[in-house]
Amino acid sequence: xxxxxxxxxxxxxxxxxxxxxxxxxxxxxxxxxxxxxxxxxxxxxxxxxxxxxxxxxxxxxxxxxxxxxxxxxxxxxxxxxxxxxxxxxxxxxxxxxxxxxxxxxxxxxxxxxx
Amino acid sequence: xxxxxxxxxxxxxxxxxxxxxxxxxxxxxxxxxxxxxxxxxxxxxxxxxxxxxxxxxxxxxxxxxxxxxxxxxxxxxxxxxxxxxxxxxxxxxxxxxxxxxxxxxxxxxxx
Numbered sequence: 001x002x003x004x005x006x007x008x009x010x011x012x013x014x015x016x017x018x019x020x021x022x023x024x025x026x027x028x029x030x031x032x033x034x035x036x037x038x039x040x041x042x043x044x045x046x047x048x049x050x051x052x053x054x055x056x057x058x059x060x061x062x063x064x065x066x067x068x069x070x071x072x073x074x075x076x077x078x079x080x081x082x083x084x085x086x087x088x089x090x091x092x093x094x095x096x097x098x099x100x101x102x103x104x105x106x107x108x109x110x111x112x113x114x
Numbered sequence: 115x116x117x118x119x120x121x122x123x124x125x126x127x128x129x130x131x132x133x134x135x136x137x138x139x140x141x142x143x144x145x146x147x148x149x150x151x152x153x154x155x156x157x158x159x160x161x162x163x164x165x166x167x168x169x170x171x172x173x174x175x176x177x178x179x180x181x182x183x184x185x186x187x188x189x190x191x192x193x194x195x196x197x198x199x200x201x202x203x204x205x206x207x208x209x210x211x212x213x214x215x216x217x218x219x220x221x222x223x224x225x
Contacts, residue, residue: 033212033213035212035213035215037155041217042200042215042216042217042218043200043202043213043215044215045212045213045214046212048212056212059212089155091157093212103147103149103159103162103202103213104159105149105156105157105158105159107155107156108155108156108157110155
């Protein structure tokens with residue numbers, strides 16, 4: 001799973017700022033999943049993307065959160081106007097196809113909102 | 115939506131003991147994953163199962179599709195096995211396209 005690269009590993013933002021989290025999938029993988037792990041809670045699905053398409057965003061909060069996976073470059077999870085409740089670990093996983101879904105995880109980005 | 119329950123939530127054992135972690139789910143699945151998360155938080159996929167049993171080193175994972183239950187076993191446990199073990203399931207067809215996760219089992223192996 002070392003092939004899925006997330007950066008930064010740690011990110012500190014003040015309330016109201018924007019957070020941008022990056023995920024480079026493993027080579028040859030065109031399917032990317034984002035998950036959020038809140039303190040003392042399990043991982044929760046946020047969004048599933050293929051190159052240039054959002055396939056399923058049913059786990060994304062309706063406001064302030066967006067994700068993209070452009071033709072070139074990493075997938076980006078963007079959180080606008082961060083609040084303290086956004087503090088969590090955000091994990092990306094990639095897969096070469098839709099089935100089975102990504103279980104090749106990155107190391108995560110730990111977002112702290114102060 | 116699938117409900118994934120793990121037991122126990124916390125487990126402390128002595129080095130060398132045989133460890134069993136259980137996972138139950140409520141709706142039929144196409145695959146089940148066992149994941150390991152170490153302190154500091156990186157996640158490693160240990161197994162993906164759709165039936166039967168898999169073994170890798172000291173780790174064994176089994177699944178009973180009819181009973182909607184899976185177990186992860188660790189033989190000859192070692193302090194480096196201390197981690198959170200997470201069960202995750204994938205539903206066939208509809209629903210969220212990602213995995214649904216249990217809350218994890220916190221395992222501590224004491225020397």
